[in-house]
Amino acid sequence: MMSGTMQAETTLVSLGDLFGLEAIRGLRYGVPPRPTQQDIEDLVPTPDPAYVFTLDEVRRLILWEGGEVGRNLMIGGPTGCGKSSLIEQFCARLNRPLYRFACHGGMLFTDLTGQMTIRADGSTGFVYGPLPRAMREGAVLLLDEGNMAPPKVVGALNTVLDDGPLFLPETGELIQPSPRFRVVATGNAISHGMDAVHYRGTERQNIAYLLRYLQFQTSYKTATEEAAILHRAVPGLPGKVIGLIAEFAHEVRSGFLEGSSPVPVPTRVTRKWAAVLHTRAKALRNDPVNEMLFGLKFVLTDGLQADHAKAIEGTLSRMIDKLTLTDEDFKTGVGIPATIPAQEDPTMELVVLLNPNRGGKNEIRVWVLGSCDRTGKTFTASAGITPFTPFVPKEDISRQDAMIALQQKLNQRGYVHCLDVKLGPSVGIEAARRATDAFTKAVAGAKPVAVSSPAVRDIVSALCKASGTQVELVMN
Known part of the structure; x- marks a missing residue:
């Protein structure tokens, strides 16, 4: 019984x-x-x-x-x-x-x-x-x-x-x-x-x-949702590669639903593909076009009929024909952990996270944790890139609560680790808050971006350099 x-x-x-x-x-x-x-x-x-x-x-x-x-x-x-x-x-x-x-x-x-x-x-x-x-x-x-x-x-x-x-x-x-x-x-x-x-x-x-x-x-994930999944699953892969995989999968899936593509590209395949590329990062850096084709063949097309494989590989070839990668692509970018070299006696640290699809609405959000060893103060702040919304800080929270919030963001809320920033003793927590606000405007495409002090300017410059963001800064 x-x-x-x-x-x-x-x-x-x-x-x-x-x-x-x-x-x-x-x-x-x-x-x-x-x-x-x-x-x-x-x-x-x-x-x-x-x-x-x-x-x-x-x-x-x-x-x-x-x-x-x-x-x-x-x-x-x-x-x-x-x-x-x-x-x-x-x-x-x-x-x-x-x-x-x-x-x-x-x-x-x-x-x-x-x-x-x-x-x-x-x-x-x-x-x-x-x-x-x-x-x-x-x-x-x-x-x-x-x-x-x-x-x-x-x-x-x-x-x-x-x-x-x-x-x-x-x-x-x-x-x-x-x-x-x-x-x-x-x-x-x-x-x-x-x-x-x-x-x-x-x-x-x-x-x-x-x-x-x-x-x-139900149906397939959107390209934005697919990119978010890949950023979380393989955080060390360059953002532009993840973007191409997501766009390629979306195009092939759309063709499958319309009857013009012989097979779809499921998420389980894109995750394996991204993992192969990440494992062969050095080869990907030196020959991205052939490595992406190799990865696709390994996880999908070598198991298909020859004509089906040729059609799908042809779609990818058209998309990546001029793809190039640099060492910077493997150090920075959305979802790619990066660290700015610490200045002497660092006392301020910023941890920057990014959510590429907040709430499933294609909204891009930035979340920052800032802590100052010298003063013992900690703050968190969030802002929108698309659509742009200014930073809303939560000040003077405990370090423990801030770290719990960080883990919740990474584990459950759709955020990916973007970069870490360690700054010198001359940087105060107010300058860090202003700088992260200005950095968000720069990522959102604002030109020029106004900054209020040399300290804020230096932080924004470092953030933009680490993330590959072009910025024009002016003092106000």
């Missing part, structure tokens, strides 16, 4: 902190602790710090997870757009155990429910499948490519999808669903519409089955 799990009390946590979205920072949601039972705890996915959520994704998933509007969710979208990884990362943030089952045309309903097997000692016993385990444990059951399953199998799920019990004839048990039990099915051609031509093996699902699910149609 299966044993159930106790329902732990939840802790209210900011949704903005959980999913890295500023727009919902003020909203709180109850999150349970990680399961203490080892075999169930192992089912909670590992968070991917590079993952980027959108506001629409979180809004829909929270409604589904809450269970008040429906406990079953169908996610449709093109191949490689991240349907399953979306659920995995959502469950990781909420400490939700996840059973993932890959559906296929030859599956039986007993693959989900379980079956009698012969034990090592020669006796027979029933091994529970993912469905009864998820029902009893209050876990999430992910049916990968659910529309690959034969209709007779998914039809047998109807009672469970209607919040009913599951009867196991082998054991005589009637499994009642936990209030926390959820079902999510993914599919490339959910309604078997025009895009089904790309996906052989999909089964036409009847309307009664589909109506038992909430519906969510």
Whole structure:
């Protein structure tokens, strides 16, 4: 007989902190602790710090997870757009155990429910499948490519999808669903519409089955979202290379959706590609065009038909034909850690972070932590580059609170480490605040940028040099 799990009390946590979205920072949601039972705890996915959520994704998933509007969710979208990884990362943030089952045309309903097997000692016993385990444990059951399953199998799920019990004839048990039990099915051609031509093996699902699910149609990440993911996943790769990968992926995906490209370029491929380039950084610096082509072949096109590979590689070749890289590209740039050499007896330190897609709205934000050893004062400040908004400082906060805020920004809120600046004893905290404000204006494209003192001018000049920003400074 299966044993159930106790329902732990939840802790209210900011949704903005959980999913890295500023727009919902003020909203709180109850999150349970990680399961203490080892075999169930192992089912909670590992968070991917590079993952980027959108506001629409979180809004829909929270409604589904809450269970008040429906406990079953169908996610449709093109191949490689991240349907399953979306659920995995959502469950990781909420400490939700996840059973993932890959559906296929030859599956039986007993693959989900379980079956009698012969034990090592020669006796027979029933091994529970993912469905009864998820029902009893209050876990999430992910049916990968659910529309690959034969209709007779998914039809047998109807009672469970209607919040009913599951009867196991082998054991005589009637499994009642936990209030926390959820079902999510993914599919490339959910309604078997025009895009089904790309996906052989999909089964036409009847309307009664589909109506038992909430519906969510998703697609590929935008170029901006893709770049943000790559910046987090491979922070040492030059910004211009990451930008080209993101733009290339977006163009090929658009062609795939329109029918002019034979295959898409999923995010899992762009991340491998970026990792290959980062590993071969020296070769990339010396011969960026051929190295980018080599990386693409290694992670994707060498496994395709010759004509398909030629078409995709031709798209990349047109985009990178005149690409050049310098040593500075590998030292600085958005998402690239860089350090300005310290002056003698440094007392002021600035840590600069950048969010390339704040709140999923294509807004670029800068966040700065400044600390002064001489005075013991610490401040944080944030500002917008596009659209430009002046710095809003939080002054005289504790160093500990500032470091906690820094880690939250890096781990959850979509920010990437841009550069570190160490400054000499003549620089005060007020000059540092003014300088970071002026630096933001320079990055936003303002010309000229007014500065109030030689100290501010020197800091802005150092920041702009380290980040590759062209600036014209005037004293006011």
